[in-house]
Amino acid sequence: MAESVDAIVVGAGLAGLSAARQLAIHGVDVIVLESSDDVGGRVRTDRFDGLQLDRGFQLFNPAYPEAARVLDYEALDLKPFVPGVIVARAGGRSTRLGDPRRKPGWAIDAIGPATGSLLSKARFAKLAWQASRTPVGTITRSPDSTTGEKLRAAGIDERFIEQVLRPFLTGVFLEQDLATSRRFLDLVLRSFVRGVPSVPARGMQAIPEQLRDALPAGTVRLNSPASHVTATSVTAGGKSFSARAVIVATDPTTAGSLLTGVTVPGGNSVTTWYHLAPVDPKSLTGGDAVLVVDGDRRGPVINSVVISHAAPAYADGGRVLVSTSTLGTRDSADDEASVRAHLEALYGTETSDWTRVGAYAIPYALPAMLPPLDVRKPVDLGDGLFVAGDHRDTASIQGAMVSGRRAADAVLAHLGVRQCGARLGA
Ligand SMILES: Cc1cc2nc3c(=O)[nH]c(=O)nc-3n(C[C@H](O)[C@H](O)[C@H](O)COP(=O)(O)OP(=O)(O)OC[C@H]3O[C@@H](n4cnc5c(N)ncnc54)[C@H](O)[C@@H]3O)c2cc1C
Structure with a gap:
């Protein structure tokens, strides 16, 4: 007979664990089915x-x-x-x-012209500072373009872009064309200035491990790859589970194969x-x-x-x-x-x-976070089926965690559970 719970989360990455945490603290009987041998997903x-x-x-x-x-x-x-x-x-x-507040000794290097004009560096610092002061909602609703277009529109010279910003941002975006959305750039700059x-x-795996350790014992079931998902059931590792709500919090590609109507970004x-x-x-x-x-x-x-x-x-x-x-x-x-x-x-x-x-x-x-970027994609697919993961928000630890909480909040509403505590953050 199928094991029956209130809610099932498929995937024990940061999105799935964050969703399970939010459900568990509201008294929802939840299990997390994870295909691999440990928690963390891309953070192992x-x-x-x-x-x-x-x-x-x-x-x-x-x-x-x-x-x-x-x-x-x-x-x-x-x-x-x-x-x-x-x-x-x-x-x-x-x-x-570097950030002159934290590395004042590096200011001399920054002033030199070798990597671009001082004016360009000042303009970039201003962009970052402005992003750090702008509410997330304003950033995500601002007109979108590519990062390259934004940097050039801000009057930053090619030398600073080519010798500093493109090499640096390639490591952040994992693409070298500066094709990433300026909204995502602003969110990244915002967190760089603030933290x-x-x-x-x-x-890094200590992060998902901390989320797992806060869940009731036995919540996470490892080596349980879900092969079939509906709004009320999951088949995983040869076993059947039934629930009143299901969140698919896998990597984007698997989400696209388990669910209909979920577009998988490159x-x-x-x-x-x-x-x-x-x-x-x-x-x-x-x-x-x-x-x-x-x-x-x-x-x-x-x-x-x-x-x-x-x-x-x-x-x-x-x-x-x-x-x-x-x-x-x-x-x-x-x-x-x-x-x-x-x-x-x-x-x-x-x-x-x-x-x-x-x-x-x-x-x-x-x-890929290409413009026009929708930073809050829907997580409620209807009838008790939900989706979470960085592909619903931003390609980051923050994006994965907030997507998990958004999906869990939608499940709470679906189950008629009243929310306690803090509301969804930025
Ligand atoms: C190399 C690299 C560098 C990064 N750099 C940064 C950075 O510097 N800063 C930052 O903030 N973010 C960074 N990120 C992004 C961040 O790690 C991810 O956005 C985030 O971890 C995604 O979490 P997730 O829960 O959405 O997905 P995932 O971590 O992919 O979790 C999905 C989980 O679902 C499981 N699963 C898949 N299929 C099934 C199935 N059929 N049944 C059951 N379970 C299944 C997977 O095993 C996995 O555990 C980086 C990522 C990588 C890989």
Whole structure:
């Protein structure tokens, strides 16, 4: 006989866990069916041999409104990165650009003309500051265009765009054409000004683990791939479950195959490489946990960072762990050789003795956020069937979490459960 509950959530990524949390705190009997062997979805961390390797380099911004409302930051023990970037250039030159409130010592580099005019830098700083002061609702309703169009319309010169903004934003959007919606750019800039990108000391997966641990025991059922979904039933791993509401909180592609009427956006892909560098830690970026990008785009690397500078537990025993990302899903030995050569240029040091300890090729890391971007896509598909996931909001931890709560709130309304506590954040 089918197991019967009030609500079923399919998928234990951040969207699904956030939905389950909201339902559970309102007394709804909910289970989460997850196809893989652990929670987190795209936010997983492999822990072995004293290393912590996130499955794809990513950063958490504590200014994300939904995360700030829900997560216990103290328990996550967030390790901040330098809010800035080192732009490496041919000939061994490099420029350090950062938030002057937090890295005043880098101001001299920022003033220099090597990476664009001071006026362009001031104009970009103004854009970011304005975005940080603008309510989310205003950003999401503003006229949309591509990021490239927005930057040029703001009078930012090509040198600053090509040498700094395009290399930097490629790592954020996982696309290099600056085709991403200016609405999404504004939301990203807003969180950069308001918060310092960080990783939890125990790896990015500590975020979904915290959400799971707050759920009643037995809520999450691992190794349970859903193969068929209706508004009142789910078949998963050969078992049947019945419910009064079902939320599909899978990755976008699976949501598109389980549900009708859900459009799947194109996906941006990435490969993240991890190397142990047998060097004095201070010899790489002076011991700062800061992104390094290539202003001259001389190779496949879109960004690299010494992640152990921020969070030493990522490589115990004082080892130096470098995380490097490239666009696409190429992870052959030849690809690694060109990554290693590019790293040599970026860090200005020999890399032949660096040890590769991991590589993660992720075909669908982020849903493309192309204009015109609808930042609040419907989550209620009717009759008790709901959908959540970053593809309903924005391609981010914030987007996934807020989509889960929106779907859960819609389920509460469907079940006639009165809401308590705070309302949906930005
Ligand atoms: C490499 C990379 C870098 C990123 N960088 C950042 C960043 O710096 N900052 C940021 O904010 N965000 C970043 N993101 C985005 C962020 O991680 C995602 O937006 C978010 O994790 C998506 O969560 P989700 O719950 O919507 O989907 P997912 O994490 O994809 O979760 C879906 C879950 O559903 C499960 N599932 C799939 N099919 C089934 C099925 N049939 N039955 C049951 N379960 C199923 C999956 O196993 C998975 O656990 C990055 C993502 C990647 C991959």
